[in-house]
Amino acid sequence: MWEFLLKYPAGMFARGEITLSASGWPYLAMVLAAAVAIPTVLYYRRATTGMRAVDRSILSLTRTTTIALLVLALFQPVLTVSNIVSQRNVVAVLLDDSISMRIADQDGAPRAEFMGRAFHPQSGELTKALSRRHEPRFFKFAGDTTALTLREDMTFAGPRTDLGQALDNLREQIDVQSLAALVVVSDGALTRAAPLNETLSAYRAADVPITTVAVGQSNFARDMEVSAVSMPRRVLKDSAIVADVVVTQRGFDNQSIKLLIEDDGRLIAVEEVSLSADQPATTIRARFTAKEAGIRRLRFHVVPAEDEVLVENNARETLLEVDTQRQRILYFEGEPRFELKFLRRAVAKDQNLRVVSLVRTAESKYYRLGIDNPQELAEGFPKSAEELFGYRGLILGSVEAGYFSPEQLTLIADFVSRRGGGLLVLGGRRALTQGGYGNTPVAELLPVVLNTRRVDPILSAVNVRPTAAGFGHPIGQLGAGGADALSWKTLPPLTVLHPLYQSKPGASTLLEGLTPDLAQPVTVLAEQRYGRGRAMVLNVQNAWTWQMHQDMPLDDQTHETLWRQLLRALVRSVPDAVTIRAGSEHPSPNEPVEISAEVLDASFHPRNDASVRLVVHTPIGDRLELPMTWDASRDGVYRLQLTPEQAGIYEMTVEARSGEKQVTGKMHLPVGILTPDHYRAEMREGILRRIAVETDGHFYRAGDVGALADEIPLSQSGVSVQERLPLWDMPVIFLLLVTLLGFEWLYRRWRGLV
Structure with missing residues (x-):
């Protein structure tokens, strides 16, 4: 319709320019038109017989508009557009x-x-x-x-x-x-x-x-998608795992769905939740135990519903490395305590945890347990990074800050921030605030705020309860069936000495203590990431009560489970001297992937002079040895680009040699197990x-x-040419002229002016 009235498509007017092509005589025509229009207007203004003021205005406007259209046509307007030359672009x-x-x-x-x-x-x-x-x-x-x-x-x-x-x-x-x-x-x-x-x-x-x-x-009208899975990449065998699975949806309301977790095709857990229309994203907290060692291929799958537009995005796969390597943890006590005895007993049968104990029995005298050789810890607490960094976790019991030299306190901070180890500080009469740690480097890395001066201990028996964050942490899974299976109210109270009420920004309070004697809950267990590592505080001095209290059944495993889960969480994700990263978590076959390796020495300082190579074992059994190049912009970082050709799991080992010493690191890269285009589709x-x-x-x-x-x-x-398209003969101009003249005649006839 518009193209008929305007003679040309509307798009041509948008990209063109309207100009007037006539010159000379149209200006004379405009003068003549003015000579006609002005007297016409004056005539209507002066006419009085049978005319009202509104009649004079309407007829004057109609006549002048008609004359203006005629003058516009006489000026020959044209539309100048740039049109392509056929077959030339x-x-x-x-x-x-x-x-x-x-x-x-x-x-x-x-x-x-x-x-x-x-x-x-x-x-x-x-x-x-x-x-x-x-x-x-x-x-x-x-x-x-x-x-x-x-x-x-x-x-x-x-x-x-x-x-x-x-x-x-x-x-x-x-x-x-x-x-x-x-x-x-x-x-x-x-x-x-x-x-x-x-x-x-x-x-x-x-x-x-x-x-x-x-x-x-x-x-999409109706669709569910497993958008994300958040869980550890590497855990020890028999560790409790909490995975946060985000399910986004559209078109579902008050509908129950099931999330299935499979380990290489074997069902290991089922979670059920209800979706709500006003909640487009729902986080499902799934709990299970890593019982099988090796590289596990986990699949998180939501059972499809009817009329879903896409069902391929209802599942997401990820790799979990279940490690059987024994983790060495140094436990230093400043005095003999029951806590040491019961902790060692709790983890004695755990094949993945090895607690090396150092107990100060008198000045410069120590009792050692679990050492590998007679020289280990013979001089007391380690004084060098090479010695301390050989452990993956460190537990400090009831030992005052004054025992350590300033260099050793800094070394403990470096153990967490630079080495990436896990530090656990226990409550005791010589620990934390009472131990004078408030102004030391150790206080900086702890998840709780310590007073800079010693304060009176509270010495209160508290009922321990998990916080919301605690229920989402492995420490909350003390019962065989997970956190919900354990009645925390039945556990005996534990004793706290230190008035710890404030956690630092970014820290998580996992357990808190409640008692009528305290105006607010006291922090029992808190953790935070610090540098490359993790720091935790367990603010009780008698966790062994959960083993020996008269109300606890003889076969109850709460105390054992507490320490196993706590120590596993302590050393979770502790890095080796060589760490490997891939630029893409889920690359597709034939997609280039940047592989980077950070190489550190025994003191966990960057090494820029190492000879580094990447050994790759492909899914079809091929072995590739590829040299890695030092990245001059980052100390200790070596890179290469790998293009995996087959789908499957690639085992990659980085071997770094400097002189006679060689360090290695390993990772597994899944290729082609995820189709990115099925997500956010x-x-x-x-x-x-x-x-x-x-x-x-x-x-x-x-x-x-x-x-x-x-x-x-x-x-x-x-390649285009300029075209000048005439507009004076557009149908819309003719129709407007006919309409204006017809309207004037009909109006005059209606008003009896003809």
């Missing part, structure tokens, strides 16, 4: 070839069906329209960007869509300066963390407008709109692309 068409194109959210049809119908290189509707005016060149992308000639080349099997990388790759394959335009057909997935700023700046600099075509729904309109707007292109949805071939904006490098 290259338009690149970038098609999404990822697996997300198989999602059936296009009125029940897969997204790929629209791609084939509209952009088939030979028979697509838009391909034909583009070919009439342009020279289209087709490319497909998922992980890589490649030229496309036949429809059969589209597999829609790429596990990952990286739109930003695809735009960068296209610039390497074609001279973008020669492009008249670029059309991107995609759902807008952007799997890399790098921003689009530099990519879009390059296309703006080349003056290449990008037109984006959005495929898919921006909001809804069409991302914001990204596609941004690409179009920032490059002066257009944005279309799949159902509105009919005019794309005619409206596609071109760069200045496009």
